[in-house]
Amino acid sequence: MRFSNSLGHTVVAAAFGASLALAATVPARAQSELLNVSYDPTRELYKDINAAFAEDWKAKTGETITVRAAHGGSGAQARTVIDGIPADVVTLGIPSDIDAIARISKKISPDWRTKLPNEGLPYTSTVVFLVRKGNPKGVKDWGDLVKPDVKVITPNPKTSAGGRWNFLAAWGYAYEQNNKDVEKANAFVGQLYKQVPVLDTGARGSTVTFAQRGLGDVLPTWENEAYLVFDEFGRDKFDIVIPPTSIYAEPPVALVDANVDKKGTRKQAEAYLQFLYTDQAQAIFAKHHYRPLKREAAKKEDLALLPEIKLFKIEDLQGSWDDIQKKNFDNGGLFDQLGKAGR
Amino acid sequence: MQERAVGFVFQHYALFKHLTVADNIAYGLNARKRSDRPAKAEIKKRVGDLLDLIKLSTFGDRYPSQLSGGQRQRIALARALAVEPRVLLLDEPFGALDAQVRKDLRRWLREIHDRTGQTTIFVTHDQDEALELSDRVAVLGNGRLEQVGTPDEVQEHPASPTVLKFLGDTIEVEAIAQGGHVLVNGRETPVSAPDGLVGPVKLYVRPWQLQFADAHEAHLEGFVRSSYRAQGRQRIEIDRPNGKLLVVEASDNARLAAGRPVGLKINNGYVFSN
Amino acid sequence: MSEAIAPADFPAAEASLRPPASVVTETGWVRWTLIAVAVAFLALFLVLPLVTVFAQAFAKGIGAYLAAFSEPDAHAAIKLTLITAAIAVPFNLVFGVTAAWAIAKFQFWGRDLLVTLIDLPFSVSPVVSGLIYVLVFGSQGLLGPWLIEHDIQIIFAVPGIVLATIFVTFPFVARQLIPLMQEQGTVEEEAALTLGATGWHAFRTVTLPNIRWGLLYAVLLCNARAMGEFGAVSVVSGHIRGLTNTLPLHVEILYNEYNFVASFAVASLLAGLALVTLVIKSVLEWRYADDIAAGARRH
Numbered sequence: 023m024r025f026s027n028s029l030g031h032t033v034v035a036a037a038f039g040a041s042l043a044l045a046a047t048v049p050a051r052a053q054s055e056l057l058n059v060s061y062d063p064t065r066e067l068y069k070d071i072n073a074a075f076a077e078d079w080k081a082k083t084g085e086t087i088t089v090r091a092a093h094g095g096s097g098a099q100a101r102t103v104i105d106g107i108p109a110d111v112v113t114l115g116i117p118s119d120i121d122a123i124a125r126i127s128k129k130i131s132p133d134w135r136t137k138l139p140n141e142g143l144p145y146t147s148t149v150v151f152l153v154r155k156g157n158p159k160g161v162k163d164w165g166d167l168v169k170p171d172v173k174v175i176t177p178n179p180k181t182s183a184g185g186r187w188n189f190l191a192a193w194g195y196a197y198e199q200n201n202k203d204v205e206k207a208n209a210f211v212g213q214l215y216k217q218v219p220v221l222d223t224g225a226r227g228s229t230v231t232f233a234q235r236g237l238g239d240v241l242p243t244w245e246n247e248a249y250l251v252f253d254e255f256g257r258d259k260f261d262i263v264i265p266p267t268s269i270y271a272e273p274p275v276a277l278v279d280a281n282v283d284k285k286g287t288r289k290q291a292e293a294y295l296q297f298l299y300t301d302q303a304q305a306i307f308a309k310h311h312y313r314p315l316k317r318e319a320a321k322k323e324d325l326a327l328l329p330e331i332k333l334f335k336i337e338d339l340q341g342s343w344d345d346i347q348k349k350n351f352d353n354g355g356l357f358d359q360l361g362k363a364g365r
Numbered sequence: 366m367q368e369r370a371v372g373f374v375f376q377h378y379a380l381f382k383h384l385t386v387a388d389n390i391a392y393g394l395n396a397r398k399r400s401d402r403p404a405k406a407e408i409k410k411r412v413g414d415l416l417d418l419i420k421l422s423t424f425g426d427r428y429p430s431q432l433s434g435g436q437r438q439r440i441a442l443a444r445a446l447a448v449e450p451r452v453l454l455l456d457e458p459f460g461a462l463d464a465q466v467r468k469d470l471r472r473w474l475r476e477i478h479d480r481t482g483q484t485t486i487f488v489t490h491d492q493d494e495a496l497e498l499s500d501r502v503a504v505l506g507n508g509r510l511e512q513v514g515t516p517d518e519v520q521e522h523p524a525s526p527t528v529l530k531f532l533g534d535t536i537e538v539e540a541i542a543q544g545g546h547v548l549v550n551g552r553e554t555p556v557s558a559p560d561g562l563v564g565p566v567k568l569y570v571r572p573w574q575l576q577f578a579d580a581h582e583a584h585l586e587g588f589v590r591s592s593y594r595a596q597g598r599q600r601i602e603i604d605r606p607n608g609k610l611l612v613v614e615a616s617d618n619a620r621l622a623a624g625r626p627v628g629l630k631i632n633n634g635y636v637f638s639n
Numbered sequence: 640m641s642e643a644i645a646p647a648d649f650p651a652a653e654a655s656l657r658p659p660a661s662v663v664t665e666t667g668w669v670r671w672t673l674i675a676v677a678v679a680f681l682a683l684f685l686v687l688p689l690v691t692v693f694a695q696a697f698a699k700g701i702g703a704y705l706a707a708f709s710e711p712d713a714h715a716a717i718k719l720t721l722i723t724a725a726i727a728v729p730f731n732l733v734f735g736v737t738a739a740w741a742i743a744k745f746q747f748w749g750r751d752l753l754v755t756l757i758d759l760p761f762s763v764s765p766v767v768s769g770l771i772y773v774l775v776f777g778s779q780g781l782l783g784p785w786l787i788e789h790d791i792q793i794i795f796a797v798p799g800i801v802l803a804t805i806f807v808t809f810p811f812v813a814r815q816l817i818p819l820m821q822e823q824g825t826v827e828e829e830a831a832l833t834l835g836a837t838g839w840h841a842f843r844t845v846t847l848p849n850i851r852w853g854l855l856y857a858v859l860l861c862n863a864r865a866m867g868e869f870g871a872v873s874v875v876s877g878h879i880r881g882l883t884n885t886l887p888l889h890v891e892i893l894y895n896e897y898n899f900v901a902s903f904a905v906a907s908l909l910a911g912l913a914l915v916t917l918v919i920k921s922v923l924e925w926r927y928a929d930d931i932a933a934g935a936r937r938h
Contacts, residue, residue: 057879065896092879093892106778106787107795107877127778226895234899254897284790371833379830383848393834396844448834 056089056290059103061096061115061183061273062224063247067310068113074306075297079290087290095224096183096273097122103129103278110282110291113275115183115225117141118347120276129280142274144298145312148333149191149271151263152232152241152248159239163265164195167240168213175238176218177228179350179357183273184225186351188242190336191269193350197339198267212360233260244271246311249327270333372450376457378437380429386440387412387425393448415443418477435466439473446483453485459494471497492532496520504528526637529569536575536611538585538631540568547636549584554631562638570634572613583628587611589621603627692910695903707893707901715881716889716905719797723872723885724865727804731861735812736854740846742813743820744828754817760809769803769874776802795877800885803871808864815857816850819931823849852930856923863916867909 060068072089079087092099092107096115103109104127112130114120120142124130135141153161159172167174177185189211196210197203220237222228225247232241233251240263241248248262275295282288297303301319308320313328340346350356381389388395390412394403403411416422419439429437438458445453455474459467475498478485489495495502496516503513506527512519523529541548542558547568556568575585587603590610594600601621603611613629621627697704707713738757742750760768775781776793786793793799827849831841847854869887876883884892886909893902923931 062895090879090882092877092883093895094878102795102877104777104779105773105794106776106780106783106792107879108792129778224895230895230897234897250897284787373830373833375826375830377826379826381827381830381845381848383851392831392836392844396831396834396836396840444830444834 054085054087056087056110056287056294057108058089058091058111058113058294059099059107059109060091060093060113061099062093062226063184063229063244063250064113065091065093065226066250067246067307067312070306070310071298071303074302075294078297078302079293085290089294093226095177095181097181098223103127108281108285109278110285110287111275111277111295113273115273116186117272117274118186118343118351119183120274121343121347123278127280129278130276131279134276135274137277138275138295139299140315141272142276143272143315144275144303145273145307145314147245147271147273147312148268148331149187149242150245150248150268151265152229152243152251153261153263154239155259155261157261157263161240161263164192164267165199167192167242168210168217172217172240173238174214174218175220175222175228175232175241176215176243177225178221178223181223182225182228184228184244184247185221187244187269187271189350189357190340190346191242191271194269194334194336194339195267198334208356208360211356215357215360245313245328249311264329264331267332267334270335370448370451372445372448372453374438374441374445374453374455374458376460378429378434378441378461380437380441380444382429384428385425386421386427386429386432387416389429389440390415390444390447392444411447415447418446418480419443433466434462435470438462438470442474442477446481451484453483455485455487457489458487459489459491467494474498496532504531506531523635526567526569529635529637534572534612535569536572537609538568538570538634540566540636542566542636547634549631552584554584554634556631556634556636558636562636565639567637567639568631568634569637570631574631574633575613575629576632577615578628578630580628582630584631585611585629587627587629589623589625589627591623592621601627603629689910689914692903692906695899696907698903699900703900704904704907707898707904710901712881712884712892713889713901713905716884716886717908719800719884720866720886722797723801723804724862726801727808727865728858728862730805731808731812732854732858734809735816735857735861736847736850738813739816739820740842742817743823744825757810757813760807761814765807765868765870766874768806769871772799772803772806772871772875794875795879796883799875800872800883803875804865804868807868807871808861811861811864812854812857815853815860815931819850819853820846850930852923852927856920856927856931859916859919859923863913866912 058068058072068089068091072091075089076087079085092102092109094102096119099112100114100119100122103112103123112120112123117135120130120134121132124132124134131137138144151161153159159169160166161169161172166172176188179185179189192214193207193211197207200206200210220228220231222231225244228241229243229247229251232238233255245264251260252262275298277288277291277295282291299315301316304314304316304319305321305324307314308317308324308328311324311327314320317325336346337343340349348355381392384392387409391408394408394411402408412425413422416425419442421436421439421443424432424436424440429440432440441458442453442455459470462470471494474487477483487495487498499516501513502516502519504511504519504527506525512524512528514522519528520532523532529535538549540554542562542564545558545560547554547556547558547566549568554568558566580586585605587605590602590604592599592601598614599616601613601615603613605611611629696707708717738753741747742754763771773780773794776786776799777783778787793802827845828841831845832838836844866885867887868885869891872885873888873891876885876888878884878888878892880892886905890902890906890909893899893905
């Protein structure tokens, strides 16, 4: 084997130089590129949205724009934004994750809620139950989740927004049921999590665990995710149970000011977020089983799958999002305490 | 090292195992700067000549792993000679070879040397080798140069006990110099003491300088430990009263039983002050 | 001798020569059981998963299998994996040869420390390795402010992936070569120097050819790990579709989109790589065992 080391050195040096140059050119290239850092279940949604926006933008300005997406557990995604991923917009699963980015990295302005209509919520959602075909364990409402032989699949609230919504929905239900008794509500949630065999990192992971690996009896999940499972895995295997009351789930969107200013993409990013409020986008949300802000823009058959049930807002029950995050999910919060009690 | 132009031959050959014999020999020439390098054809000729010299002319395309130890060492020598060094340094080159091959190579090396006239320094701890091969011998002990001289000189007139001990088996005897003679155990030996030397001295005797003798003539005494045959002679091991072992050679038919007491008389020896 | 001596004349001797029957059958039984256990273990943990990958990949036919690779995201993942390996492997090759050469042939202050550092990536979990890079190069990290100021993106971009891959594959070449070069010693290099070669020439013409098979073996393993690394790359990648997903990451993404056939199809690429690596590795071990591992010499 003839080996020319000086040649090898040159190749390596060139490769390194090339990669550093590549890194340095990323901001320059981003002028016609946006990055949307999103939470787990929205993969299919933003494929459609991004394509529609690119077309719309091209028609309006003539500029070709590519919108890239990155998906993962909402909390984990917030962490990557804090650590420097060059996101232009964030579309996360729960307001406290955006608050965290604003507070820790200062890349998002603290009053981001005021920048867009409906506190940054072009759509909302809720939590429903996915059960096995025929609903063999008879799960009709939240109370049924703590029946002794019922196994619940739900993601880890620390990393998943969906996981947090499930947690808060269960708590909110028990709080209301027991005449606003906090102790009883905590106990209910504690019992629920004792019946969870697997805690995945993201909502998508829990779905795979339930639907593909066949674990558990009920999957409390985002409404949109339940319908997606129907489409992907077949209606003959599952049933969707919409409980009489559930939580008003808020997956907000925001502009990452620091990044767009540095990359020079503010105009495009703001247009992208505005686009989410257009009729075209709202119809796409409904198509993917999200609850659009403008119900009238959606197709009738899509709306039929999103019945108007009784939804409670967790802020009404527990206070501001800072309080909610601290009380339940921060270190030493309710989730940690329940975990300790259960061992 | 390059400038000093010293050619090395190592004890374990250090041939380049991934190169053919011819490439091994040509290595030094090929390693030169382009400006100093001879033409390809010239190198090939040089290699051929050297292969002829070491009598391995047809081995050019073989690999070192296919050769015996003796052949490898010859190639190593050719390789060192190829760059025409001013001095050739052989560091115990035959140490890894068995006794017969060693003898053959010794003879062969002498021939090569005479043919090429190459200045050669040969390092060895084998005194037979040193005495057989060299024009001049340098004896080193404890990092010091003890003596330099022809093989005859160092054998007949060793400058120190170190030289003496290196060049052959010696039996060390406590003796007294008195009146110009050397006495062992009270009895006079034919060995004369150098002028002026009086008092305790060390007498070194070669095995062949001893002779079996009766008690009234013997300088040394002991008991036979064992007796065995080696190269046509009888080797007899004798336990001396001072605990040391003494080995003498005798003719083949001298057979002595173990445990038998013997006496030896000293016919000659070398004297050194204490 | 006028008569042949029949075996019957030595009954006692014959009986003591033949081993007792029970020992033979007992040994055979134990031997076969152990072999069966080993085969079952291999089948369960190696063969079964491999077969499953390919079975699932082709579950919906060749068309669906190939469709998985026509996606632009799949192209991007393949390209990124190849680029990463193309940078990481040569880098570690050069570093590994240099480090092994220094460690094996010289004594210097800090030598043992260097050996320990080289082994570090093996004892650190890959996820932690990735995390280290986030903690150093992230916005909130040690070099964060400096990088932001100079507009350089390391993590959540290709350089971060390459760095993380280099880190976890660091030790492969060095660890393979150090014992080999130590065993080969410095004698041949010394001989080359005495013949007038420069240090560099000796390195090129003596050292490198002596380690060529060990080197190839090491590069093979290094490449397999570089292409297959998941944990460390996952942490620093950011999972930006079409940009920072390597093949292993892409497999996870497809799986999370319920696109199981495509997921296994892409995984089959990696499984294929593993098989090819295994075959070449075995061939090298079989033919060049002495040149690969130190200590196997028969003198």
